Amino acid sequence: MRRNLVVGNWKMHGNISSNQMLLEQLIESLKDCKNADYVVCVPNPYLHQTRSLLQKTNIAWGGQNVNQFEEGAFTGAVSPHMLTDLGCSYVLLGHSERRVLFHETNLSAAARFDAAIKAGLTPILCVGETLAEHDAGLTEVIVASQMDAVMATLSDEGFARAMQLNMVFAYEPVWAVGTGKTATPEQAQEVHQFIRQRIARRNTEAASKVRIIYGGSVKAQNATQLFNMPDVDGGLVGGASLNAEEFSAICRIANSHTSSNCLS
Ligand code: 13P
Numbered sequence: 356m357r358r359n360l361v362v363g364n365w366k367m368h369g370n371i372s373s374n375q376m377l378l379e380q381l382i383e384s385l386k387d388c389k390n391a392d393y394v395v396c397v398p399n400p401y402l403h404q405t406r407s408l409l410q411k412t413n414i415a416w417g418g419q420n421v422n423q424f425e426e427g428a429f430t431g432a433v434s435p436h437m438l439t440d441l442g443c444s445y446v447l448l449g450h451s452e453r454r455v456l457f458h459e460t461n462l463s464a465a466a467r468f469d470a471a472i473k474a475g476l477t478p479i480l481c482v483g484e485t486l487a488e489h490d491a492g493l494t495e496v497i498v499a500s501q502m503d504a505v506m507a508t509l510s511d512e513g514f515a516r517a518m519q520l521n522m523v524f525a526y527e528p529v530w531a532v533g534t535g536k537t538a539t540p541e542q543a544q545e546v547h548q549f550i551r552q553r554i555a556r557r558n559t560e561a562a563s564k565v566r567i568i569y570g571g572s573v574k575a576q577n578a579t580q581l582f583n584m585p586d587v588d589g590g591l592v593g594g595a596s597l598n599a600e601e602f603s604a605i606c607r608i609a610n611s612h613t614s615s616n617c618l619s
Pocket of ligand 1: 571572573592
């Protein structure tokens, strides 16, 4: 049985005082929710604050991206070891905003993925099609190319390492990110199943274990239906992760799929 996972992606939001309020509320409302995993991916300048508040809680934290190099003259970049130094256990890779706004490619996602697992970070690889690709019926072609670019560069050893670290896939249709438009549970399930089948081509056991989370306008009001789908193992939440009540409601829904000990 896969444990549900809910990841909050704060994107470029927050300040020291709002972060503190948000995190303190999350700590309080999730402290008894033991049946799913919770992560917040915060802007780099707040990783230190996040670590101070979240250590010894059941909420993990991570970066929103990472550079593939260990160190050097790469102004503005952050290395995998800088993230682990700050206690990160997760890192988002290949987010659509990185691909679209910062022109990151499949190749660079592959290099970052490799660097992340070498440093012991659990990679959350984001894949998903744009509206034009969706309308042209290219969803599976795009998702497959984004996955294959990373999987093809992984040696068997690298693949095993990624599995040891519980690598995560996030399906985020670009047309559903920040638009208030969510994929229907059936649409999400179809793509999640496709992703799982594609992993099975490499390793069937891994495919049954890997968590595939959905992102794109996830809210408390649509989380139950999405998380009810057999191949949807939780959510990657943008806007709603900035609101403690809304985000913890989503986390509680993820928790309650396997539990009855977290009051909702
Ligand atoms: P929204 O939940 O705001 O649509 O953002 C989704 C996302 O991009 C999470 O990474």
